[in-house]
Amino acid sequence: MRRRSFLAAAGASLLAGCNRVAESARGQRLLRGAEDWHRTAQRFLNPPRALAPEFTRADISPVFRGNGSINPANGDYQAHVGENFARWRLTVGGLVQHPLTFTLAELRALPQRTQITRHDCVEGWSAIGEWTGPQLSLLLDAAWLLPAARYIVFRCADELNGALYYESIDLLDARHPQTIVAHALNGRPLPVKNGAPLRMRIERQLGYKHAKYLTGIEAVASLDGIGGGQGGYWEDRGYQWYAGI
Amino acid sequence: MNRHAFSTRLWHWLSLPCVVVLFMSGLTISNAHPWLYWGEWGFAPETAWLAVPGFPDWMTIPGYYSLAAARAWHIFAAWLFALLLLFVWIAMLANRHFARDIATTRREWAPRAIAADLRAHAGFDFAHAGGKYNFLQKLSYGLVLGVLLPGMVATGIALGPGMAPSFGWLVELLGGRQSARSLHFILAWALFAFFVVHVAMVMLTGPWRQMRDMITGGEPRDAA
Numbered sequence: 001m002r003r004r005s006f007l008a009a010a011g012a013s014l015l016a017g018c019n020r021v022a023e024s025a026r027g028q029r030l031l032r033g034a035e036d037w038h039r040t041a042q043r044f045l046n047p048p049r050a051l052a053p054e055f056t057r058a059d060i061s062p063v064f065r066g067n068g069s070i071n072p073a074n075g076d077y078q079a080h081v082g083e084n085f086a087r088w089r090l091t092v093g094g095l096v097q098h099p100l101t102f103t104l105a106e107l108r109a110l111p112q113r114t115q116i117t118r119h120d121c122v123e124g125w126s127a128i129g130e131w132t133g134p135q136l137s138l139l140l141d142a143a144w145l146l147p148a149a150r151y152i153v154f155r156c157a158d159e160l161n162g163a164l165y166y167e168s169i170d171l172l173d174a175r176h177p178q179t180i181v182a183h184a185l186n187g188r189p190l191p192v193k194n195g196a197p198l199r200m201r202i203e204r205q206l207g208y209k210h211a212k213y214l215t216g217i218e219a220v221a222s223l224d225g226i227g228g229g230q231g232g233y234w235e236d237r238g239y240q241w242y243a244g245i
Numbered sequence: 246m247n248r249h250a251f252s253t254r255l256w257h258w259l260s261l262p263c264v265v266v267l268f269m270s271g272l273t274i275s276n277a278h279p280w281l282y283w284g285e286w287g288f289a290p291e292t293a294w295l296a297v298p299g300f301p302d303w304m305t306i307p308g309y310y311s312l313a314a315a316r317a318w319h320i321f322a323a324w325l326f327a328l329l330l331l332f333v334w335i336a337m338l339a340n341r342h343f344a345r346d347i348a349t350t351r352r353e354w355a356p357r358a359i360a361a362d363l364r365a366h367a368g369f370d371f372a373h374a375g376g377k378y379n380f381l382q383k384l385s386y387g388l389v390l391g392v393l394l395p396g397m398v399a400t401g402i403a404l405g406p407g408m409a410p411s412f413g414w415l416v417e418l419l420g421g422r423q424s425a426r427s428l429h430f431i432l433a434w435a436l437f438a439f440f441v442v443h444v445a446m447v448m449l450t451g452p453w454r455q456m457r458d459m460i461t462g463g464e465p466r467d468a469a
Contacts (some may be wrong), residue, residue: 018318032320042407050410055285065288074421098266118422120406122280122312125288126422162361204407240311244407245319 008045009120011183021104032240037219039242040054052203055116055128064129064185066193069158069165072213077157090181094153094218097144104183104197110134113180121148121207127237129194131201132184137175139217145171148221151231160233167211168231168241169202178203182212206243252336256329259406263326264436266318267397269306271433273315276300285421293429294333327398334390344375347387353380353420371450385439393436400429 021027029193072078080088085104092100103161114132136152152174156165173179180201190196195212209232223229228236235241249257255305279292290296307314337343352358362380371379378386402408403416403425419425447455456462 015306018266018306019308031317033319034317034324037324038320038405038407042405045412046407046410052406052409053413053416059285061286061288063289114288118406118409120404120422121278121288122316124274124426125280125282126286128286194250204410206406234313238311238317240313240316240320242407245405 005232019194035240035242038245042244043172045202049177051178055118057130058114059128060116060130060186061127063121064127064191064194065121065125066154066191067123067207069160069212070193071160074159077213079105080157081192081196083144088197088215090198090214091216092139092218093216094220095146095149096140096219097146098142100139100143102139107134107181107183107198110138113177115180115201115203116176117178117201117203119207119210122234122243130186131180131182133180133182133198133201135177135178136181136217137177139181140174140219143219145219149219151220151223151224153216153218153220153226154211154214155218156211156212157215157232163227163233163236165211165213165233166227166228167200167209167221167233168206173202173204176204181217204244208232208239209243219228250336250340250342250462252340253342254334254459254462256333256336256348258334260326260329263329264440265323266306266322267326268433268437269304269319269390270315270322272300273305273307273310274319275314275430276305276310277312281427282423283342283420283427284423285416287423296359297430323401330394330398332377337390343390345346346388347383349380349383349387353383369449371446389436389439393432395437396432397436400425400432404429 005181021030088104090102090104090107092102092186111134112129112132113135116128116130118126118128120126125228140152147169151168154167156167158165169179178201182195182199182201183197185191190199193244194211195214198214199212200210200214220226223231224239227233230236231241232239275297276299279297279299280287280290280294281297282288282293287293302308302310305315306318337347345377353362365379366381399421400413400417403419403422409416416422416425419428
């Protein structure tokens with residue numbers, strides 16, 4: 001009996017200890033540090049331009065699940081849906097020499113990349129789809145990044161729990177060949193639940209990095225002062241900024 | 246009985262909290278999408294091969310539902326766990342602990358010998374004939390060190406999209422990412438089963454002496 005109560009007490013103090021560690025500033029820094037070790041190790045083991053596996057049409061999942069925002073109600077998004085996104089614009093700005101604005105037709109007229117990839121959600125599920133769109137590097141080269149630019153921030157039209165969604169990646173992922181601004185899924189315009197009319201594909205990271213309902217691409221020197229300062233909607237809520245694991 | 250090597254004891258006690266944190270934070274991660282699939286993709290509960298029950302807060306790290314915090318714990322402990330495993334394998338091969346104490350001999354695989362060992366265990370007779378461990382002990386330690394623990398690392402690596410460019414072959418070998426996730430889950434519970442039996446065996450074979458030996462190493466080595 002004594003042994004069992006000892007085990008129960010040990011379990012409870014372990015949990016309390018874990019909670020205390022996680023809530024202290026030093027504990028948080030330590031836990032967040034692991035994210036950096038994973039990024040360093042993954043990038044050491046995977047060359048900068050190494051491609052995520054690509055699949056065949058036969059591998060495509062019958063449905064591509066929508067998650068998070070699946071039908072934004074905020075702003076004038078529904079008006080855009082009504083007009084079939086005819087007035088949708090994508091801006092490329094921030095630390096660039098030539099800020100640019102693209103219509104959907106202009107984006108479709110650029111050289112395109114089509115890739116069949118697996119999408120891994122942080123929750124654990126996966127789906128496979130075929131994505132088409134111009135490479136992000138193409139847009140960044142057209143706008144001329146300034147030397148001070150270190151991160152690319154993605155601005156989105158959808159609000160989740162009262163905050164606008166946003167995401168960010170570093171230049172290594174921004175220049176990766178599979179990082180595209182997708183306007184088509186499985187050969188058709190993006191469905192609303194998957195981010196119509198534009199979403200990012202960041203194939204070597206988890207799903208929440210793949211910003212949907214994309215309105216702006218912004219080059220910045222630091223992520224401080226943007227949203228909650230952690231580099232993304234979910235990052236501001238405790239998730240890892242580097243989502244390769 | 247031989248002493249437990251310092252490297253073995255260090256690995257054992259440092260790995261214990263890692264495994265506990267990994268298991269309990271893993272239960273939170275399981276709660277985030279409690280369905281398991283085979284193959285590369287899977288997202289719809291109706292196509293799952295297993296609907297995993299939800300785990301209550303007292304079983305999980307943190308002690309409330311937070312996938313973000315659970316992931317932080319999980320990927321932190323995973324590093325220590327994997328490096329410790331690498332360390333103990335190098336140590337076991339270098340000090341011949343594996344070859345001397347854990348590797349089974351052909352004689353032990355004779356059906357009659359296995360039957361005798363099973364009978365002895367069923368009768369709660371855990372004597373070791375000469376060696377450090379008996380046959381079933383060697384088998385379970387070998388399975389844990391050689392299959393379950395490295396299997397956790399391998400299936401874990403296969404889950405990260407950042408590893409897929411260089412380790413796509415591993416994902417394929419495991420049958421796809423969702424198969425890797427299912428195996429990660431199965432191996433975790435196999436380890437839990439080992440943990441329960443392991444602790445029960447310690448309790449049945451003189452827990453204080455066993456604990457003391459695993460901490461201090463045990464009585465001085467005699468000419469074994």
